[in-house]
Amino acid sequence: xGEPDKREVAVKYDALxxxxxxxxYSDEQGEKYDALLKTMTPGPDxxxxxxxxxxxxxxxxxxxxxxxxxxxxxxxxxALSRLxxxxxxxxxxxxxxxxxxxxxxxxQVYSVTLLQNIPDPLSAxxxxxxxxxxxxxxxxxxxxxxxxxxxxLLEEGSFSSFVILESSGLNDWMAFxxx
Ligand SMILES: C[S@@+](CC[C@H](N)C(=O)[O-])C[C@H]1O[C@@H](n2cnc3c(N)ncnc32)[C@H](O)[C@@H]1O
Numbered sequence: 001x002g003e004p005d006k007r008e009v010a011v012k013y014d015a016l017x018x019x020x021x022x023x024x025y026s027d028e029q030g031e032k033y034d035a036l037l038k039t040m041t042p043g044p045d046x047x048x049x050x051x052x053x054x055x056x057x058x059x060x061x062x063x064x065x066x067x068x069x070x071x072x073x074x075x076x077x078x079a080l081s082r083l084x085x086x087x088x089x090x091x092x093x094x095x096x097x098x099x100x101x102x103x104x105x106x107x108q109v110y111s112v113t114l115l116q117n118i119p120d121p122l123s124a125x126x127x128x129x130x131x132x133x134x135x136x137x138x139x140x141x142x143x144x145x146x147x148x149x150x151x152x153l154l155e156e157g158s159f160s161s162f163v164i165l166e167s168s169g170l171n172d173w174m175a176f177x178x179x
Contacts, residue, residue, distance in 0.1 A: 006095065009117045010071045018055045018078025026057055032112055032139060032172055033058050035165065039176055040137045046107035051096050051128060052114030056082040059089060067106065069094045096124040101131040109136045113172055115153075116144035125157045132179050139172035147173055 013021070042048045042064040050059050053068030056079030065088040070076045076091050083089040094100050096111070096118060109132040115121040121140075128136045136159075140150040147164065150173045154162050162177040 003119050004117050013072035014074040018075050021055055029057050032170055035174055036137045040135055042108045049106040049109045051111040055079050071095055099127045099131050103130050104133045105131050107134050111138045113139055113141055116141040122156050136177040139174050141172050
């Protein structure tokens, strides 16, 4: 895979559209959320960031205060419809490499199947580390990362500790990071 161009990535997801995204990927992504949420379940009073939130499929499952961020205006608008009326949820159009949030402003950070789209995935991980307070749950698409390259990427982030789950049957590696 060559290095992704962010503008092209946004155009690609905008062109796909939220309805088609959900039809194609909601089952696959749902299996990843099942695995993530078994290990990392935020409480209702916690603030959770979902970086690269797409159409809001993960946010819909959470009872916490949710902030979703994505670079695709079209997918964000689908997320907006999905989450309308759902407690405390906010959506932000933005870039994972320069998050518009204060340091340590969220209890937990999730990012599912985002990093393959980022020109410099380490910079996105370091942004998650900067804005998070307690834990990060992040996945890496197996088509883009071997388990070893995913581990090396996490090691470069100098987190206090992390584990990578055995995720056979899933298309992503899953990592849980302590901040
Ligand atoms: C494979 S989708 C995953 C979406 C969502 N996490 C899910 O589980 O359905 C990748 C998402 O990352 C978003 N994305 C790609 N590059 C991004 C960037 N630089 N900043 C923020 N979001 C980005 C895309 O627009 C898309 O919504």
